[in-house]
Amino acid sequence: MARPKRPNVPVVIDGHEVMAYPDDTVLSVAKRNGIRIPHLCALDGVSVYGGCRLCVVDVAERHKLMPACGTAVAEDMEVHTQSRTLQEHRKLILEMILAEGNHVCAVCVSNGACELQDLAVELGVDHVRPDYQFPRRTVDASHPKYTFDPNRCVLCTRCVRTCSEVEGAHVWDVAGRANGSYLIADLGQPWGEAPSCTWCGKCVAVCPTGALAWKGKAVGEMRHDPNLVAFLTSARDEGEWLDRETM
Amino acid sequence: MAKVIDLDDVAVQEAEARSRYRWRVKVCSSTACDASGAGPARRAVEHSVEEQGLEHDVQVVPTGCMGLCSAGPLVRAEPRGGQATMFQQVDPQVGADIVERHVVGREDLSQHQLDENLPFFTRQERVVLSNAGRIDPERIEDYVAEDGYRALVTALRMRPRGLIETIEASGLRGRGGAGYPTAKKWAMLHDAESDQKYVVANGDEGDPGAFMDRAVMEDDPHRVLEGVALAAYATGASKAFLYVRAEYPRAIKRLEQAIRTAKRQRLLGKNILESDFSLDVEIRTGAGAFVCGEETALLASIEGQRGQPRMRPPYPTERGLYGKPTMINNVETLANLPDIIRRGPEWFRGMGTRVSPGTKVFALAGSLQHSGLIEVPMGLTLGEIIEEIGGGCPNGRTFKAAQTGGPSGGCVPASFRDLPVDFESLRQAGSIMGSGGLIAMDDSVSMPEVARFYMDFSQDESCGKCAPCRVGTLEMHRLLERICAGAGTERDLALLEQLTRTVRETSLCGLGQSAPNPVASTLEHFRDEYTALLRNEPVGVAHG
CATH class of the missing domain: 3.10.20.600 (Ubiquitin-like (UB roll))
Structure with missing residues (x-):
């Protein structure tokens, strides 16, 4: 279904009436209208995952909280994104994510340019209440160009979805379950030995933390480019690299 | 093309065959009784029948679950036209005694006789389990003799809409836990437009200590199949999957065998009972994940994907298996259908309460x-x-x-x-x-300890997809461990309560959303035990 020229679905977010496209989610229409809803796993250009739960919002007449990233808009939908309860939930969820891995900003390549760090500041996480798990995880530096440090991985699966849906290689996936879940390359071999990897680096570009990084980056030097995927997919959809004649 | 089964004929023949025996000795051969030694007991009964030369007088029938598992192995001796007697804790010696002393000698075996007037038996009303413990689950003739597949015959003469209306009138609600009205789900799949629709029977019973669906599948597999066929006919599905957990090998074996037999008799497969309705039924086994009982994770598992739930909507009736409209019904729900069709919705409404009939x-x-x-x-x-x-x-x-x-x-x-x-x-x-x-x-039980036990289960069975469930259940378990060990603080208890709310309200699927329930309910009703543990006081009276 093609998008209409102008957004034509009225939605009320935090008291502001905004217009959405019929294929919008609560998160996408909020973003376009400058309404900030914290999120981590959501990434423009790839499929919706709904795993981090930071973007949960209150939709009137729904008896459960809904993730903004995966909730389609409906006419006259009334959404609240900033209630006290929602803020408390988000804060605790982020604390849980921080407690699960080994997130040590002071020695991280992404220090100062990290979505996880930014979220912590935004949500006012100045300490972590749940027990730190201090998992023992081994760094994979077998790839000639990139490193993977699972200590910093938050299992958002942006890399998994990007590699599978945009690059078409599906190098990454999640193995194990529950708190034993971890990221694997191909069938669990070192990344450098994973034959399906094309070295394209899109996974590194979209990683929200310092888990996937360029080799040779020192503390605070890594810059990710999460918008790359949306740029690529929209360019593909629009046929921007094709000769208009042959389209 | 195989010959269509003549249900009347089979029922008459079966009744005749039964009436040739003076005694029918039924030996519970369900998983629970088997575990307590029903196998050797049955062989002893059979051996003794042979020894006494009673093969033509006494029929030994291996049956499904008779119910009172704590007294197993159970045996029921039924004389033709007489009063049956039930026996408990039947070891091989008692098994032989039942034949030699009870059947032949008409003696009482008082210490092993089980009173069937116990409220345990008399207060029950068996519908789904009406055949369990009474028929040999491996013989289709046994099921047909109990009016099996009659509902399918009736249904095939009805319009699918009419069948949905019948179920709606019965007020049947899903037996998998949430109690969603079955007819509503059916109507959604019926109204969905697609070249392919699926019906899935959820037999992935994963709660620790629960074995309801196992009994239904093992003890009366044809009832499940008839239910599946009814659901598929009503909704327009042409393919059905039975999703059974791999930990139920006997249920899988029985269902496989039942599918083969039913196909041979034209009760499944192409042009069922010579109608235009065809249904292909296939079994898929789970690989041992509790979360696969959740419908979207179950569908992912059938597709061969990682058994993880996804967001709803879209609901499976819109986009389900392989992207096609799909309806998932619990095995027990399906097993209710044949009786509702055969005996009418009013009969069903006569049991239970107004909003929860049956x-x-x-x-x-x-x-x-x-x-x-x-x-x-x-x-x-x-x-x-x-x-x-x-x-x-x-x-x-x-x-x-x-x-x-x-x-x-x-x-x-x-x-x-x-x-x-x-x-x-x-x-x-x-x-x-x-x-x-x-x-x-x-009163010997410590309630925080109960909560800890279930939280241990949930933190292990979380699929790991969403953060609140993956990490939250783990953290809650840690806090409970600490509290139960008498090392908890007020701060721990406060955090436990905050986690209870966050995990419940923000998790992706039903597993995470309900995982804090054991904690929340024990905190609500037994808060004093938590605070006692904080003061390092013992909870629950020790076993004397």
Whole structure:
């Protein structure tokens, strides 16, 4: 279904009436209208995952909280994104994510340019209440160009979805379950030995933390480019690299 | 093309065959009785029949679950036209005695005789389990003799819409836990437009201590198949999957065999009973994940994907298996269908309560005189189930609380003995009906310890997709461990409560959303035990 020229679905977010496209989610229409809803796993250009739960919002007449990233808009939908309860939930969820891995900003390549760090500041996480798990995880530096440090991985699966849906290689996936879940390359071999990897680096570009990084980056030097995927997919959809004649 | 089965013919022949025997000795060969030695007992009975030369007089029938698992192995000797006698704890010696002394000698075997006038038996109303313990599940003739597949014949003469209306009139609600109206789900799949629709039977019963669906699948597999066929006919599905957990090898074997037999008799497959309706049925086995009982994770598992739930909407009836409209019904729900069609919705409404009609199967366990598998009308009170049917706690212990709904449920204190057991009442009491696990606990039990046990289960069974469930259940388990060990603080308790709210309200699927229930319900009803542990005081009376 093609998008209409102008957004034509009225939605009320935090008291502001905004217009959405019929294929919008609560998160996408909020973003376009400058309404900030914290999120981590959501990434423009790839499929919706709904795993981090930071973007949960209150939709009137729904008896459960809904993730903004995966909730389609409906006419006259009334959404609240900033209630006290929602803020408390988000804060605790982020604390849980921080407690699960080994997130040590002071020695991280992404220090100062990290979505996880930014979220912590935004949500006012100045300490972590749940027990730190201090998992023992081994760094994979077998790839000639990139490193993977699972200590910093938050299992958002942006890399998994990007590699599978945009690059078409599906190098990454999640193995194990529950708190034993971890990221694997191909069938669990070192990344450098994973034959399906094309070295394209899109996974590194979209990683929200310092888990996937360029080799040779020192503390605070890594810059990710999460918008790359949306740029690529929209360019593909629009046929921007094709000769208009042959389209 | 195979010949279509003549149900009347088979039923008559079966009745004749049965009437040739003076005695039918039924030996419970269900998983529970087998585990307590039903195999050797049955061989002893058979051997003794042979030895006495009674092969033409006494028929030995291996059956499904007779219910009172705590007294197993069970045997029921039924003389033609006479009063049957039930025997408990039948070892090979007792098995031989039943033939030699009871059947031949007409003696009483008092210490092994089981009174069938126990409330455990008399208070039950068996619909789903009506054949369990009575027929040989491996013979289709046995099922047909009990009016099996008659509902399918009736249904095939109806319009699918009419069938949905019948189910709607019966008020049947999903037996998998949430109690969603079955007819509503059916109507959604019926109205969905697609070249392919699927029906899935959910037999991935994963609650610890629950074995309702196992009994239905093992003891009356054809009933499940008939239910699946009815659901598929009503909704326009041409393919059905039975999703059974791999831990139920016997259920899988029985269902496989039943599918083969039913196909041969033209009760499944192409042009069922010479109608235009065709249905292909296939079994898929789970690989041991609790979360695969959640419908979207179950579908992912059937597709060969990682068994993880996804967001709803879209609901499976819109986009389900392989992107096609799909309806998932619990095995027990499906097993109710043949009787509803055959005996009418009014009959069904005559049992249970107004909003929760019918019966419910419970796996009754814990600190009870009599435990096992029971089927009772909805709305029986908790006290009636625990104290009358279950006979109360043994060894002079006092009934303290009942756990319902497994790791997704909660604990209801003994003061709720008058609580009717139905979907709404249990929810109001802070627990859920769930799939039918019901565990009685006595005064020796520490409730925070119960919460810790279930949280350990949930933190292990979380799929790991969403952060609140993956990390939250783990953190909650840690806090509970600390509190139970007497090392907890007020701060720990406060954090536990905050986690309870966040995990419940923000998790992706039903597993995470309900995982904090054991904690929340014990905090609600037994908060003093938590605070006692914070003061390092003992909780629960030690076993004497």
